[in-house]
Amino acid sequence: MPLLSFRTFFRWASRNRSIRLTSEGIRFVLLSVGIGVASLNTGNNLLYLLFAMMLSLIVISGILSERCFKQVQVSRRLPPALFANQAATAAFVIANRSSRLPVFSLRIMDLIEATAVNRGIYLLHLFPGASTTQSYPLLVKRRGPYVFEGIKLFTRFPFGLFVKAATFPLQEEVMVYPEIKNLSRVLFDDVSMVGHDQALIQRGQGTTLHNLRLYQPGDDSRAIHWKTTARKSLLIVRETEAEDQRHVTIVLHTHVCDVPDDSDSHALFERAVSLAASLAVLFTERMYEVRLVVGEQVLAYEIGEAHLARMLSLLAVCRPISETASQPTGPLQLSESYGNELTIHVLACLDPRATSTTYGASRVLLASEYMDL
């Protein structure tokens, strides 16, 4: 029972803590052992005194480093979302809770997948009661949820004999959206103008200017174009293009191609996801109503930042489907349809089996053809 209690006590005492000797610490401990042996051999009490002094430095090291951890309050500030391969800024907020004792020599790291990731954040000195924000560039290479398991503090304080680590289990998750590429203007025009040469432009609710005409009774007074009215001394109203002409559907095919190397197929899929995300961003910026189809999941037409975030989140978590899985046959059937909508299919690479699903597409983009993005 006592043995069990001791074990429990030590487990409790060493929770979230780890300790290892530095090279100086190893030398110090070896020297201490030498002095200890000499004192035992000779019975010289002054050697015992020196041995006790060395042991006391080890004990004080442990107490002070623990004290450092106890009086520190640390938290993390993250951006709401990240884009893969795009640097963002995150920050640690470190506060010294003690009103009397300063904090020295702290190295702060993120704990990700059980590994401490060094962000180059080091705090030499923090006054009592003070707090500081230490920011660092955060670059995540993979899309999807990115989990911060905690914050790990390291200190060698006070004598550099030991590296003591404390884990603060501050679990946080941030969604990493697919990498956004700068699509060339040519590509955008190429994609967006498909079918528009035959399209009949109609008036309607929208934001793009369609025409200016004389004011007629019943017109919305908010549509008056004041500058032209002033210039011509006639009431002129502005007409806008109907928004239904600015609909785009982005279809991401989740089936990966049959390529010799599995890693290549995944890379192509990632490129396709990135291409789809880039198109979603681009069309949202151009005020298109965008519908996203990823595999069997569909996000209906909508416009705006919130919708873009939903689309990017969907793209962030989508996974490729292996070639052995069943594939849909026949053209894609979508409930909502507009006359002049634009449908863009994004494929990792050209797969003959996917040809039927791209029937009726305004445009088919192959990620393999856009390697230079």
Add this chain to the structure above:
Amino acid sequence: MTLQRAVRVSAKLLTLVAFCALAGTGKLPSVLVIGGFLALAVGFAQEFAPSSRWSSARFPRPIWNGTLVIACLVTVADFIWGTQQALQASLYVLVFLMANKVLALSQLKDVPQLFVIGFLEFLSAAVLTVDFWYAAAFVVYLLTAIWALLMYHLSCEAVQSMSVADERCLILMPVPLTARFFWTTNAIAVAALVVASGIFLVMPRTGFGFFQQANGTPIRTSGFSEKVDLGVIGTVKQDATLVMRVQFPELEGEPADRMYLKGASFDHYTGQSWTNTFSRRRLSAKTEDGLFEIGSNRAPLRNARRVNQDILLEPLDISVLFGLPFVSEVRGPFASLETDSMGGLWLPHALPRRLQYAITSIPTHLSNEDRQGDLSDYPPEIKKRFLQLPSIDPNVAGLAHALTRDITTPYGMTIAIKQHLLSHYAYSLDVGSMLSASPLEEFLFIRKTGYCEHYATAMVVMLRAVGIPARLVTGFLPGEWNDFGHYYTVRQQDAHAWVEVWFPHSGWITFDPTPSVMKTFSNPLVKQVGGMIDSIRLKWDRFVIHYSFYDQMTVAQGVRNQGESVRASITNIMATLKNWSALRWELGTGQISLPPWMSSVAVLLCALLLLSMNALLRKRTTKAAFLNRDMAAIHMYERMLAVLATRGVNKPPGTTPLEFSKRIWQEYHAAGPLVQELTVLYYRVRFGHEPLSQYDLQQAEELLMRLPGVPR
């Protein structure tokens, strides 16, 4: 001071302390002492030199290498032909390495090497000395070591924290030397000292001892060998060398009786010298708890008063142990103990180190029967051995008989002879030739001056001449009483000789025929300070140098006893609580009669109540302080706006503080960082609900002070 200079100065300071400790042992040759201090002086001058050229001056490497070879050769030569001790010989190389590192301390990686060299010096000092000053050196060394290690650690961390690790960054980095940092560091040193003391006390002492070597030269003394020439004690009577310290644990003040610390006894007088003819010694039995039981177990002594003494004996060139007569028990760090037939205690050989031992003595007293007994009561073996006389001048016996003519009892005769010697002879250490053909006759009839040996010899011879068994004893008088430590300081000059007379019922009784000599007293202040220092020194010896496994056991036993007594007290209180029904109201007077323990509980409860109220008050004060700090942050922001308004920058009502801060960056760029920092603090309080610390408020105040001076 920059961190770079701080780390170097602290490392050199640590080395200086270690070197002082080493030099203080007196075992370091003068050339090394001078060389070491010179190197350290130059090393410190380098740190504080006004010219950087001076501070960066280095000796050429060939000179160092050549000197190192010389130091190695000197070490080897000293080991072979000089001291012949490895430790002392290696000090040449150690001091050379110290000088090298102190003078060429340029990089951070050199600092730990200097630490190690300093530590080895301090370690050597620990081996070479046991003196009290090492305690002071130890405290200073620990304090300096904490500072030096902390500075080194901060420097290393500062260098590593740089994106490109470069020590040159330390040149610009200041030491965070605030008052709080200073006191925190010193508090760490005190804590380390306390922990070290605790570890020192509990660390088990075994001392199995391989390759041990004697240390120090024993003190030469006379008068305690098996043969003592008359007059030899006189040679040590003018020597003030400390011999031992004697403490009486049961006594608070100075004992009223004159005490005699007995060493050796002598039965045979040749006319010029005394010898112990029954020198065969017997090994004393050691009990399981390390106790040597000595002496007689005669019934009358069993219930006699016992006097305990703790004796710290300096290293002497003799193997005799001293103690009050008659010793019944001895405890000490020796494997065996021998006793002779006259109660003398002997170690198998002289120990070349300080020796601490405890003695229990049973003083004898003259019984009434012996005061009135006559000369016919002596057993033959006593008569044969202790009535021996050499061929001496018949006048000596004549004098003895003349003095005791009308007295019938041995006790009366003893007192008469003693009184005669006390009253007719003068004490003097100036007796001319040390050894003479008939020293006793010269003392009694010609010179009539002498010292303890002459007096004691004269009394023994005269007692024997009238048929009373007696013997000469040598030892020490207690010396000087130390009021601070409650112990006697015994010096060589306290060496003494006296007489033991045998009585049939009482055994050996001490008589001292030497007249008391008035001691010359030094300045009272000097005496007090000297006594205090000596008392501290004794405590150092007692509790550090000679702290032993037995002491640890005693402490453990004491703690256990204390624990048991506390437990018993608690049990008693609980039992009293259980049975207590003595609370009674005296309705007429309105008084409550409470037992004493109830008063204690009431006081305790009051104290707890006060503490709780104090904590509550402090909490409220803290909360109020936080609220005040919130308001302070808002006032701070308003003050900032007022300052900016005076510079022509006004905050439009619809602009948020953050937008305003960005605008300041564009319109009033120089003030941008200050306004941004103040805005961040303001946001933290207003929207983050994070109270500002005292430090934050100080920082804000500084920013506000700087803002009006920023040019637009």
